[in-house]
Amino acid sequence: MSEIYIPLNSLFAEKITMKDLLQAISIVGKSKASGIEIRRELLKEKDLLSVLQNIQPILHKTNLTTVYSAPIPVWNSNGFVNEQALQTIFEESYCISAKWIKLPLGHYMEEQSDLQSLGKILKKHPNVSLLVENDQTLEGGKIQPLAAFFENASKLELPVKMTFDIGNWTFQNEDAYEAFQIFQPYIFYLHLKHVCKEDNHFFTVSLPLEQNAYWRQLDQWIPASIPRALEFSLESSLEEINKYIDIVEANQGRENSHAFH
Template structure:
């Protein structure tokens, strides 16, 4: 079952299954069957989870994704801005990889953005590619704080820089920020949501499945654009990966329908 046109698409982040599971199955391509059969609309492929040599065969992976009737997003474990404010010199390569994968979006962390940086060269590069760049709040003091993130999107908007935001619902907790305040502040820039909850155990935060959380994710999600695709990034664990994935796909669809 695909998402009705008036509801946000549901995307499964391969990292939700855990590094070891992905490795044991033989790579991210082996998850596509579970994702498609769960009724999800798409998959977020993670660069850091490629098996050896896989990055050289992105066209083949793209074809498998299409055969399963899924859309693709692409995530790289890198920052857009390096220390000193330089735009990541590998961004052009990441954009090309995303295009080979047939990805609609390229997700990357903000990094060391400082107000006043000249974004003209970044604008030129991004406009040369058809992939949407979506900048995520991560779990670092540089890329996970509301003020620099808001300043970046203000600067991008002023320059008509075609970038949007991946709003990770739980990462704010790792840097002591209020997720609901961030959602209300940044909502207009958000085109993709990482649905995630977190819980403190033994003094450390851990990502948890929605059913294992305190429910604080609900008002945060409600404050974000209803049309933005929802990426399931919280742990998907169990003997039947299709079933557990389907359960949460259905839960998020029900949540979206009730918000209409």
Template sequence: MSTVLVSLSSFGAAEVGRHGQLWYAQLAKSAGADSVEVRGEMLRDAATELPALAGLASVYSSPEGLWAEGGWLDSAALGRGIAAATTLGAKRLKMSIGDFRASSHGSLWGLKVQLSETRIELLIENDQTVSAGSLPALMTFFNAAESAGISLGMTFDMGNWHYVGECPIEAAKALGKRVRYVHCKGVQRLPAKWVAVPLAESAAPWRALFRVLPADVPRAIEYPLMGDDLLAVAREQIAFVRAL
């Protein structure tokens, strides 16, 4: 059976803002989650929240991109992510590539040096932008990183491919060997946008996608967990994802 995490964003920004990530991390663990993913964008006071969450999280999600606008390596953002993951006791840091472009290739050596100085594993996520979440952008980045002697794993977000108009199954075939962690996310199309939904309600062929993705990597719930009995809802969804 799979290792199952809950991304704390699943509980909604407003609710997490009201109760804090520690409250929801404890709820997720009580519901049977193996661990949680702490979200940097939802921290109210990192200096107190991160130490309080220590031991509960195995992934820290940074809202910052590795390359800042203009294509320069944001080593400070990477440093903040590594520091947060270290405080949490999390082994993995999740980031997007940001504004990586042709002019950025020369700065890959800086990334290699910075990663050589930490035991935190950096995982690259496909986000909801064409520049950092499309298959061509990610293939270009991973190939450039390999050429620079940097071997990076990936967080594969099942739902985000739809936001950039791409096929998740084709992406999984191209990137599957790099996948170390899967964000489980169903999607439905509204008139103006895609929205995240539970897998069972998804309009996408998620079962076929799981057959292409590695079966032995951790999976995180990253779709809305809502209901009057939130513990029961979380317990049901964790069991559902674990059994896939």
């Protein structure tokens, strides 16, 4: 069965206090989850390093694997690597012994963006892996730029993999199944959510429980060895977290008659 991770934004919708953060780690630590995703955008910038350093021993005690997620794009608006920002994120990730950092693509421009410069940064940080996520933006949520990035990074054997968010494709009117076929070799971490659209407004809801729900097929196509994150509101409730972990684990245990080959 997969390891299941709980992102902080599934428990909180806005910036949080140290008390909230400790409560979240405690709840996730007591749950059936294997890991937690610490979201930089929910932490207060002012004392960020101090907060991260303070929670490190607590995270260590819970035995949770830690992912550090930040809304900082790999490539800036001019198509150059966001060097100083990436260096900062890696340094912050060390404070919580994060295994991976998760970032959006940003403005990758095939003719201009220098993958060698990204490679040099990654070489300095061999113990933390970079996962690039399809986000909700035009530049980082469309199949084409992401496919070009991963294909070219793969040719150079850069140590970068993908966070595949099954719901975010909806924001850019992309087909998740088509995306899955393209990105399958690169997927290292799976974000499970369900996105609805109403009057041009998108919103994330809990995973539908119907047996023919779309998320179930995608989830079954992706190997159980790949960690999953439950990225939808879990009401800061131990019961709710465990309920959805059980649902996802049961889904992987089902006989899969629609396996993708």
